[in-house]
Amino acid sequence: MNEENSDFFVELHDSSDLRKDLLLSSKQTIHTLKKYREFAELKIKKKQAVSQLSKTMIKIKELASSLQSSLPKSKVELTVSKKKIKEVPEHHTESVFLEKLNRIEERLKSLD
Secondary structure, eight states, X not given: OOSSSOOOOOOOSSHHHHHHHHHHHHHHHHHHHHHHHHHHHHHHHXXXXXXXXXXXXXXXXXXXXXXXXXXXXXOOOOOOOOOOOOOOXXXXXXXXXXXXXXXXXXXXXXXO
């Protein structure tokens, strides 16, 4: 028997379910390809935005240096003082959150 021309048949049970499954998987594949295309377009837009930002930053640096060179020189020095920020005790914030949580739970119970 010639193998190239031989027909091969397979009996399919519930062929309508098989068709439905194939169509659903095709639909999911198309949806995935659509999301991938959107992702690729977003990636291109991001590259363009980063490139534009880079060009803008270079221009800003050039303008800042030209402005600095055109300003008169001064001998005023800036001093920066560091102030300590008062830290909130950890137990205080936790208790405040617990009180708020209790109030919210009471409101929820009153709504029931």
